[in-house]
Amino acid sequence: MLNYDLIVIGFGKAGKTLAAKMNAAGKKVAVIERSKAMYGGTCINIACIPTKTMIVAAEKGWSFDDTMKERGVVTGRLNAKNYKMLADNGVDVIDAEAHFVIYRFESINSIINLEISLF
Numbered sequence: 001m002l003n004y005d006l007i008v009i010g011f012g013k014a015g016k017t018l019a020a021k022m023n024a025a026g027k028k029v030a031v032i033e034r035s036k037a038m039y040g041g042t043c044i045n046i047a048c049i050p051t052k053t054m055i056v057a058a059e060k061g062w063s064f065d066d067t068m069k070e071r072g073v074v075t076g077r078l079n080a081k082n083y084k085m086l087a088d089n090g091v092d093v094i095d096a097e098a099h100f101v102i103y104r105f106e107s108i109n110s111i112i113n114l115e116i117s118l119f
């Protein structure tokens with residue numbers, strides 16, 4: 001059985017920020033992400049960054065093919081950078097879709113243990 005101080009579901013803006021901070025504070029952290037194409041989350045892979053890249057390309061008069069190529073280069077670079085930011089610093093990045101199966105709370109001397117099964 002794996003034990004973590006924190007398991008984050010989703011490698012998005014929220015999850016990666018929390019994971020990095022807790023990891024830097026010495027906690028054992030895992031991030032579960034269902035798609036490798038989404039390392040770093042919605043913003044860098046399919047939302048803020050790709051849309052802005054396309055707007056800038058359109059302003060420059062680029063062709064659609066060149067625009068899409070540039071979009072892929074920019075998001076690919078950020079996706080890889082985000083992965084390294086967590087994985088190279090000791091956060092376990094688990095490629096899986098997380099589901100809560102069972103959970104159990106236990107409170108001993110004010111310390112709350114939460115046991116969760118994931119598949």
Ligand SMILES: Cc1cc2nc3c(=O)[nH]c(=O)nc-3n(C[C@H](O)[C@H](O)[C@H](O)COP(=O)(O)OP(=O)(O)OC[C@H]3O[C@@H](n4cnc5c(N)ncnc54)[C@H](O)[C@@H]3O)c2cc1C
Nearest residue numbers: 010011012013014032033034038041042043047048097098
């Ligand atoms: C078109 C568009 C443009 C935008 N532009 C901007 C902008 O310019 N500036 C700005 O500040 N914001 C912008 N946003 C908003 C921004 O993208 C979101 O605020 C931000 O992504 C939210 O971060 P998050 O961590 O909550 O979720 P997300 O970044 O969506 O991350 C959630 C992650 O969880 C994963 N996940 C979900 N369920 C599971 C599961 N069960 N198991 C494993 N993994 C799971 C998903 O695959 C995803 O990677 C834009 C959004 C859109 C759609």
